[in-house]
Amino acid sequence: MNDWAHIAVGTALVRGATYADARVMDIRQRDISTKNGAVGTVVESESLGIGVRVIASGAWGFAATDRLTREGVQACAAEAVSIAKASALAKTHNVVLASEQAYVDTWQSPFIKDPFRIPVERQIDLLLAADKEMRRVKGVTLAEGSMSFRRIEQFFASSIGSAIHQVKMLSGAGIVATSFAEKEIQKRSYPNSFGGQHMESGYELVESLDLVANAGRVGEESVALHSALQCPEGASTIILESAQLGLQIHESIGHPIELDRVLGQEANFAGMSFLTVDKLRKLRYGSEIVDVVADARLEHGPGLGTFGYDDEGVPAQCTPIISNGLFTGYLSNRESAAEIGEKRSGGTMRTESWNRLPIIRMTNVSLQPGTWKYDDLIADTDDAVLMETNRSWSIDDRRYHFQFSTEIGWEIKGGKKGRMIKNPSYSGITTEFWNSCDAICSREFWTLWGTPNCGKGQPQQVMGTGHGAAPSRFRNVKIGVAFAK
Amino acid sequence: MAAARKSKKSARAASAAYHSHPSADFRVGLTELRELAGRVFKLSDADETEVEIGAVSDALTRFANNTIHQHVAEQNLALSVRVVFDGCTARAVTNKTDEASLRRVVEAASSLARVQRKDPNLLPMPRQQKYQKVRRFYPMTAAATAADRARAVARVCSNATTTKQTAAGIFSTGLSESVLANSRGLFAHYEQTRAEFSITILEKDSSGWAKASSANLTDIDPEALAESASEKSIASRAPLEIPAGHYTVILEPPAVLDLVGFLFYDFAATAVRDQRSVFTGRMGKKLFGENISIWDDVYHPLQLGAPYDGEGMPREKVHLVDHGVPRNLVYSRASARKMKAKPTGHGFSLPNEYGEAPMNLVFAGGTATVDEMVRSTERGVLVTRLWYIREVDPYQKILTGMTRDGTFLIENGRIAGGIRNFRFNQSMIALLSNVEKLGVPVRAAGEESFEMVVPAMKVRDFHFSEVTKF
Known part of the structure; x- marks a missing residue:
């Protein structure tokens, strides 16, 4: 692997590049799904190739190929240089990178059980057992389960002398019960929507979820939702469970802090951000208790955004994003850090695969735990809606206005959890929402959730991101808008 | 390799x-x-x-x-x-x-x-x-x-x-x-x-x-596209905030595409069999307006894609919605067998749990130009493009999302100026029942759906639920 990367970098320099890096990635994946007692998908796949990124004539070029021969790799590197020279035809300035050291290192994400060594029939049997439990519940019309596993081995080399070998193991699993009745489709997912929970972990993650034990409850809730109370409309206190809050963080903090968005580089597709550079260290993003970090280090946890080095050879870091409510940091790379005068990249360049250009991506963007015990938070709340498990999500292209709906809600009255609520939804403006946060639960209620389906870039890349969160309370939030007539 | x-x-x-x-x-x-x-x-x-x-x-x-x-x-x-x-x-x-x-x-x-x-x-x-x-x-x-x-x-x-x-x-x-x-x-x-x-x-x-x-x-004419985008940017300067509510909207083809694109899997026989389609229990019944007819047609001159499906079955042209009535679904070989129908050549590669889907939707259109639609509108909103559309309710087919990059107020048959972007929460059943005028179908490209052949639409009572900051 490392030979190909070094050959690519060497060729690019000979061809006229002033900077070059290359990633050889070998990706193995297993996807399994079941539906209504039968196996749906059973697929194993592998993909190996190299991506070469260069600066030549002051502009960027990138080429990728699956032809891992000396000729193929050299041709790919030459193509990257040729593309960079073409880019210079529409150039306003030379690319400048924030300085970075060279690293020679190896990093591996820890795991206990290699999911690829677990017999596939055992994995299918587990999903079918959960499927059976869901369909035991009268009224469940569709039972689904899925598992996905990914092993990524990559070697990075750059013209500043870095040579970094990394291996990541990713696992995920979840179940969904759907109930169609009358004129309504209701569903419940466990442990989260988007295929459940996903982490940088081995098969031990799947075993820890106890899908079968939760399947009956999930089925019952999907059916019970039909006769539940419709979510009211108006202003209300809401409590978000940690998985929904994880997605709230993703959309209304994680994306707006991407510096490429802020600088206009995503204007045509993913959009821009309200967090213009004049707001750094000045904007009150949230209330005093809101502390958010972007942390790619293993000590934050084995999230989907955990690594040793990013995909331009910058070590994993923890960047304070919101500190006591104040906006304090962006997600950056070497180019954007230089552009706003920062000394160093925040280390957030990530690529979906060998054939995609690394771009700024969320790592683990997490809300730090607060001090509340969960039961105390409920007992302290007089009138609210508790919302759980995302069902739909949408936010404008500058990340001001959002609307979320969840699969299920619960009435909180007089400090007690009461009746089930169906079709819960809430909406708001990002900074107003985070400034209305007045309680965050403590570390024991904090979960590092994995969002496996974050889309960004052109060509679009799908990336996994991590979001730690604990149940939290927000005041005076608009609810019920999604179903308002 | x-x-x-x-x-x-x-x-x-x-x-x-x-x-x-x-x-x-x-x-x-x-x-x-x-x-x-x-x-x-x-x-x-x-x-x-x-x-x-x-x-x-x-x-x-x-x-x-x-x-x-x-x-x-x-x-x-x-x-x-x-x-x-x-x-x-x-x-x-x-x-x-x-x-x-x-x-x-x-x-x-x-x-x-x-x-x-x-x-x-x-x-x-x-x-x-x-x-x-x-x-x-x-x-x-x-x-x-x-x-x-x-x-x-x-x-x-x-x-x-x-x-x-x-x-x-x-x-x-x-x-x-x-x-x-x-x-x-x-x-x-x-x-x-x-x-x-x-x-x-x-x-x-x-x-x-x-x-x-x-x-x-x-x-593809990059300079003409750039000029069109430039004109929209100029025309939407200094956007006004107008209140959310129900408006007559004129949706340009990319906006129509990104909305109707959310219907594509509903036409899968497997989705209906799984009871997660908007057409579950509604086949053969009037659901949309008389002026709505939809086909899947990979052979249409504005479409792309292979003339066969994931198992190699030839794709057939399928009349999905006939004057507002959902008439036909698309079938893989397996779903056709289960539902006693003929395969239509729309199956995904096996094994999979989703069955099939129409990938080449073509809408019937009309003759109205967007300019004519604007001239016929006393008060309404012209929408260039929509963004971050997600399904809120799968059976009423309520979608939410935002307007983006060129949203205009229409007053007395003229573009009055740019307005701040809206969030919408809109049922697709209601939308396709409220279409007043249709344009000539074109190959539209958006960001939420793969390309389809759709017309511009003038739609009454479109529900904008909130306004954003820009």
């Missing part, structure tokens, strides 16, 4: 081509794809074997702030093998084509299949089929170079600089080849080129957008 699938001589030729003429046309070719499939068949001892090979050569020039900031190209070949042993099936995929890797991918698929329970619904693989010819490969598009795209981008960026505007967008070109073959004698081959240009023109408090895609690069 090309060295493994090409002779040394052809690999050297390709390498030389990289150096002397950086054309993007790196077709593997039918002969080599056929030969590769044949090598897989020889390695398999399964009852049945299916090989699917897809080769792509894609490039994309990306610009923002009036400069090219990302510029990429890729070549890749994916080889996918499905085997059947005694009624059990599974698939494995690789992008490595050396002998050992081919042997490994066949063994991987076989190992996965052998440990499964027998599937009573699994049908024998189809035998050779006849396909209608479609021409979707344009050599000039395949030969487009990085410099060709960069020069076009340089022109639109230069124009934007002159008008003190900021341009951001993409210009991409590429080609794909695919082969689908099985051990019962089926062999299908398809090749296609693709070109796409998308541009956002930004000003201090406004923006405009335009996008086009085609199999043929000569259909």
